[in-house]
Amino acid sequence: MWKYEKKLQYPVKVSTCNPTLAKYLIEQYGGADGELAAALRYLNQRYTIPDKVVGLLTDIGTEEFAHLEMIATMIYKLTKDATPEQLKEAGIDAHYVNHDKALFYHNAAGAPFTATYIQAKGDPIADLYEDIAAEEKARATYQWIIDLSDDPDLNDSLRFLREREVVHSQRFREAVEILKEERDRKKIF
Amino acid sequence: MEQLPQEYYQLLEEIQSVDFVIVELTLYLDTHPDDYNALQQYNQFAAYSKKLKDNFESLFGPLEQGSLIKNTDYWSWSSSPWPWQV
């Protein structure tokens, strides 16, 4: 089971009222390499991967939900007080027509979330390589959003999230090494 | 609705810092389960986090399911503001 904590993993601040940024951020909410896809991918793979790396998949998968909440917070703060007119100027009028200000699991281009984003091959090496690739893709997505954003406080939170992908990728790479290891032979650093 | 005092943000960030160390050590220990020093450090921070949360919860209400409710005349778990609102 999961327990909810009434706090964000990292303080999210947004300094400028610029709803356009919400349009980019939705990519990490309901996009292929977004936080929802990441959480569901890792938690789902746990059931068939060797026990040695189940803990890692559980913990990274759980952290991804904390990141999902951070992204939702950014979008919420950017759109909460915006008028329909401002949303139109920001290019999110189509979203407004369909959803008002409700968050929706779709990517920056409006394509709805799909389970096909999440691969599960059942082969431990294939799945971990998929996870490493997912982390690098999420890292790259954060870079492209930072490139487009000129909000210093928002970029601070985005840099935190990008760095987390670096650390996750590191741990998944170590998980591969653990599964490659010959039995009974001591780890060499 | 009344806005939260600066103290809320300061105390919360302290908890976020300590809990972040716990997250980092957790992932590290998942791939380094025999690192004794990291394990010791994990326990230190787990105890410290508990202490900080106890203090925070007595001022601003429960942080997680299962927390002791310190103000017993109202069920403050379901009270605003929520994390994305502060």
Added chain:
Amino acid sequence: MENSPNTYTWMKTYQTYHSVYDPCPPLGTRYYSTPPNLYLGFQPPNLEQFQPNKALKKGTLWPILYDYYENPYEKKRR
């Protein structure tokens, strides 16, 4: 570890061919990230750590895994 990851750079560059028929002026140098996790290998024990509040700000407990990112095209223009 054979190489200290500190000897690596976290950003690489490359050039693209520019045709006389390309409609836009050349963007110049292209960039891509090569963060520390590509070089570290299996993390050795007892590495230097950031203080808790600094670790949170940086997004990692370990300086060896830290990679600050900023828009490389913006940086060039400044």
